[in-house]
Amino acid sequence: MKNLTKILLGAASLMATATVAMADDAPPPPDWALVANVAVQSDYRFRGITQNDKSVTPEGTLGFTGPDGFYGNLWAAKTNWGVARASGGTNNPSFELDEYVGKHTDLWGTDLNVEAYYYSYPDFHLKGSPKASFFEVITQLTHAFGPLTVVGTWAYSPEFSLGGGTGNYLEGTGTFAVNDWLSISGNVGHQWVQNAKYNGSSDYSHFDIGATATYKTFALDARYVATDLKKSQCGFYMGTSNACSGGFMATLTFTPGAFPW
DSSP: TTHHHHHHHHHHHHHHHHHHHHTTTSSSOOOOOOOEEEEEESSSSEETEEEEEOOOOEEEEEEEEEEGGGEEEEEEEEOOOOOOOOBBBBBBBBBEEEEEEEEEETTTTTTEEEEEEEEEEETOOOOTTTSSOEEEEEEEEEEEEEEEEEEEEEEEESOOOOTTEEEEEEEEEEEEEESSSSEEEEEEEEEEEEEEEGGGOEEEEEEEEEEEEEEEEEEEEEEEEEEEOOOHHHHHTTSSSSTSSSSSEEEEOOOOOOOOO
8 A cells, every 4th residue: 555654654753753842852853854765565555456466566765854844755666557568658657656745734733734746657658548647635634542543534636547537535544552663553445536437447445454563763564455346347447357356465664764954
């Protein structure tokens, strides 16, 4: 799932910020900092659907954090949509490059995060086909209730990937901190795409549940992911009919920390 690493990193960032705030003698955070991480997933999934043919996927993020909650990132991952090369181009991009900027705002103890997010596939060039790349505005609300952190997400796209029409997405995430190195979490999401119903498919729901263990700068996440799409409905969202079936996935992330500048 594409936003899994972002969610884990965001939660870690919020915990780190809270810790600094409680330490009276701690120096203030830098106005600007470079941030980076690298990860490897056994199966890269976006909203429950595999994007790399259920294969091991390297990923990486490079970005910045700024004052007043501003940030921006580049995120890249290997992709394989499982579709053979076609004449006049390729309908199987080899990688995904996402660019996004956003801002965190504190609302009386609840974090409001608003992002402008662009999903791009630079080597997708299929003659006569709609663009695979698409844009979303993503809004998130995050609130901690003791060891339980709840995140609500809404994403809107004026034109979903490959001419899908308008898209709307809702997701709820819950993370429970068992201790300082282990947490359990689950996600439930629903994706609406305007033109899905005209192409033998429909809107769909997905879910995942799992646990995350951290050690110093490493995080290991393991979870089960599934959607309610049938094989006959999966083709609208991905080129192979088995891309929407459930499965286990693991993610190992290395985050060296922020570099002030």
